[in-house]
Amino acid sequence: MGIRFDAVTVAYDGNVVLDALDLTVAPGEVMALLGPSGSGKTTALRAVAGFVRPASGRVFLGDRDVTDLPPHRRGIGMVVQQYALFPHLRVEDNVAFGLKARKVPKAEIRTRVAEALEMTGMGAYARRHPRELSGGQQQRVAIARALAIRPGVLLLDEPLSALDAQLRSGMLAELARLHRELPDVSILYVTHDQMEALTLADRIAVMDKARLQACGTPRELYRAPANAFTASFVGNANLLPVTVGASGAALGTAELKIDTSGAAPGASATLCVRPHLVGLGDGPNRLTGTVTEIQWRGATHRLYVDVDGHRVMADLPELRTPPAHGESVTLHFASEDAVLLPAGVGDHG
Numbered sequence: 001m002g003i004r005f006d007a008v009t010v011a012y013d014g015n016v017v018l019d020a021l022d023l024t025v026a027p028g029e030v031m032a033l034l035g036p037s038g039s040g041k042t043t044a045l046r047a048v049a050g051f052v053r054p055a056s057g058r059v060f061l062g063d064r065d066v067t068d069l070p071p072h073r074r075g076i077g078m079v080v081q082q083y084a085l086f087p088h089l090r091v092e093d094n095v096a097f098g099l100k101a102r103k104v105p106k107a108e109i110r111t112r113v114a115e116a117l118e119m120t121g122m123g124a125y126a127r128r129h130p131r132e133l134s135g136g137q138q139q140r141v142a143i144a145r146a147l148a149i150r151p152g153v154l155l156l157d158e159p160l161s162a163l164d165a166q167l168r169s170g171m172l173a174e175l176a177r178l179h180r181e182l183p184d185v186s187i188l189y190v191t192h193d194q195m196e197a198l199t200l201a202d203r204i205a206v207m208d209k210a211r212l213q214a215c216g217t218p219r220e221l222y223r224a225p226a227n228a229f230t231a232s233f234v235g236n237a238n239l240l241p242v243t244v245g246a247s248g249a250a251l252g253t254a255e256l257k258i259d260t261s262g263a264a265p266g267a268s269a270t271l272c273v274r275p276h277l278v279g280l281g282d283g284p285n286r287l288t289g290t291v292t293e294i295q296w297r298g299a300t301h302r303l304y305v306d307v308d309g310h311r312v313m314a315d316l317p318e319l320r321t322p323p324a325h326g327e328s329v330t331l332h333f334a335s336e337d338a339v340l341l342p343a344g345v346g347d348h349g
Helices: 041-049 091-101 106-119 135-148 165-181 194-200 218-223 228-233
Strands: 003-012 015-025 030-034 056-061 076-079 153-157 186-191 203-208 211-216 238-244 249-251 254-256 268-273 287-296 300-307 310-317 328-332 339-342
Touching: 003 041, 015 041, 015 056, 015 211, 030 041, 030 194, 041 056, 041 076, 041 153, 041 186, 076 135, 091 106, 091 135, 106 135, 135 165, 165 194, 186 194, 194 218, 203 218, 203 228, 211 218, 211 228, 228 238, 228 268, 228 339, 238 310, 238 339, 249 268, 287 310, 300 328
Parallel strands: 030 186, 030 203, 076 153, 153 186
Antiparallel strands: 003 015, 003 056, 203 211, 238 249, 238 268, 249 254, 268 339, 287 300, 287 328, 300 310
């Protein structure tokens, strides 16, 4: 079962928090809604769940227009960041809650609860109370409860944000495994964490200021972002203001040979180059500047270099002898690794 937003607008007291969203999630697809706080991503998810009513536009699940249906009639599973488990109920009763509300026969409830707990690796914890579980285990129970009703659509609202980094990594792997086991379930995954989106999603919808900024596969958005905001929010990016020339572009005094097709000579634009594609030393598209910061990151060094007043990041394999702070260095990048964007945000890390 897919999801379709047809020009969905949500407003509170005249303040638009989701602006004419058009977006389709294919059956069985994992779509991440990625964006900063206040971008409209959670509002979009709540519109699908039925917890907010659009001021205009329609929400479809498959071919059904569910805009006017109450949440319990939409057949959706939902997991929120704070788990929302009933503390007085055992794990098995928490997982059975939605099934009982739907008046599923008792024998089938037992089967489905066992199946959902097994799928989430919580079969041995059925008789425990939530207080006896870790945060990661509680989140697994919340996911099991959502899966027990066998939803066609699963909504995940920042489901890992309350977990520490190690648990989050493990749960990401578990969610990926679950999706492989449930290939027909469409998943709408709200997050502000780019690594979660890049790791889990088939496609990412980037949101900002109540509007959809871009939508595509993680590779598409990373390699060829549509605008500066998308470039800065999906991965790290050097975003540098350049002036388009006849056969390239200029950053200060540096002449760069890059593809400028579609841009008029003399126009202002933003050059996007990912830090790991910037090399140290001589090469094509040279940028000379002064080292302002060096960060050792184990397997890599990150250099921050001031080039004509613009900060350039370079992520390099660990250097045996890194340059000193204040040292003049030359950086370079290949023409095919540069993307020219409309003039906008610049100098972001």
